[in-house]
Amino acid sequence: xxxxxxxxxxxxxxxxxxxxxxxxxxxxxxxxxxxxxxxxxxxxxxxxxxxxxxxxxxxxxxxxxxxxxxxxxxxxxxxxxxxxxxxxxxxxxxxxxxxxxxxxxxxxxxxxxxxxxxxxxxxxxxxxxxxxxxxxxxxxxxxxxxxxxxxxxxxxxxxxxxxxxxxxxxxxxxxxxxxxxxxxxxxxxxxxxxxxxxxx
Amino acid sequence: xxxxxxxxxxxxxxxxxxxxxxxxxxxxxxxxxxxxxxxxxxxxxxxxxxxxxxxxxxxxxxxxxxxxxxxxxxxxxxxxxxxxxxxxxxxxxxxxxxxxxxxxxxxxxxxxxxxxxxxxxxxxxxxxxxxxxxxxxxxxxxxxxxxxxxxxxxxxxxxxxxxxxxxxxxxxxxxxxxxxxxxxxxxxxxxxxxxxxxxx
Numbered sequence: 001x002x003x004x005x006x007x008x009x010x011x012x013x014x015x016x017x018x019x020x021x022x023x024x025x026x027x028x029x030x031x032x033x034x035x036x037x038x039x040x041x042x043x044x045x046x047x048x049x050x051x052x053x054x055x056x057x058x059x060x061x062x063x064x065x066x067x068x069x070x071x072x073x074x075x076x077x078x079x080x081x082x083x084x085x086x087x088x089x090x091x092x093x094x095x096x097x098x099x100x101x102x103x104x105x106x107x108x109x110x111x112x113x114x115x116x117x118x119x120x121x122x123x124x125x126x127x128x129x130x131x132x133x134x135x136x137x138x139x140x141x142x143x144x145x146x147x148x149x150x151x152x153x154x155x156x157x158x159x160x161x162x163x164x165x166x167x168x169x170x171x172x173x174x175x176x177x178x179x180x181x182x183x184x185x186x187x188x189x190x191x192x193x194x195x196x197x198x199x200x
Numbered sequence: 201x202x203x204x205x206x207x208x209x210x211x212x213x214x215x216x217x218x219x220x221x222x223x224x225x226x227x228x229x230x231x232x233x234x235x236x237x238x239x240x241x242x243x244x245x246x247x248x249x250x251x252x253x254x255x256x257x258x259x260x261x262x263x264x265x266x267x268x269x270x271x272x273x274x275x276x277x278x279x280x281x282x283x284x285x286x287x288x289x290x291x292x293x294x295x296x297x298x299x300x301x302x303x304x305x306x307x308x309x310x311x312x313x314x315x316x317x318x319x320x321x322x323x324x325x326x327x328x329x330x331x332x333x334x335x336x337x338x339x340x341x342x343x344x345x346x347x348x349x350x351x352x353x354x355x356x357x358x359x360x361x362x363x364x365x366x367x368x369x370x371x372x373x374x375x376x377x378x379x380x381x382x383x384x385x386x387x388x389x390x391x392x393x394x395x396x397x398x399x400x
Contacts, residue, residue: 029383035333036362036366036384038385132235133235159228182229182252
């Protein structure tokens, strides 16, 4: 996140506002495109969300600035603190299930060393839609060959928690920021603030 | 909108922030529930969004305050300026297509006199999902018995414009506030700032 804010300073005096609106539109566009049956991969959606956010805030950005912001987004992915949390769970089969396009995920896995902790790095791209569509959540049990009610799904996003719970997973919400629950009729089975608080 | 802001003063010194977050969560929850296949009607979703927004902003609201805010939302629906715009188009078949539950729409139609301008008052409730799902947009041509490519769809929401265009309507965006386009790969055929600018 910090690198996005640094890159944002090039075009605005309030890079945190740009970062927040960009993130909000990125999620909105995944949900809207999924509902429209007009899937585009997450890299395309992320850039579209950035361009809209720039216009909405009355900013201007050169193509070079757009490219720098997108590159900063890439490094923000936030997987870097995850391997230690995953190492603790080494005796269990583990998979990730992400909005990232296969190309984005390959790069993240290569740079983070995440690959050796995961049996599967799953992308929504396999089913051309986005969470919280049940078609996405179905990828987990299918890849692992384990029934959904024997799997623990961990997410930091309240809406993703609700989607996974509605699908049938046991769900842990990694609620680092102490956010309030999303009111979507499905609650996490447990709430942690860090991955290493997950039960073994 | 003003009445919501007035009602919001009871629980916050920044009722505009409450109103904006409430609206954002209301839309998010329709999209998320549609993707989760967990439809609840718009009144239920609207109240859930309000409760989340209150918590997120660190406010507290009594049940009586929640009821007053919901009542204020009801009166905000914004249909009151519409009849004149519809009267101009009286020689054409006209229908509305709304997220509102049938109960909400009945009350709005009764209080606004809108009913005599519309052949059909359609609700997403008939298909238990939300825009921009194609299942919702299909209600228009079906009710009117007119092919989608002979219909003009008018919306003030950029994302709804994109959804209707992707479905196959001719689309006019009533962009009162001069908002930037949503970057969803589908553009309005025409943009107006008021309903009485629509071509006859």
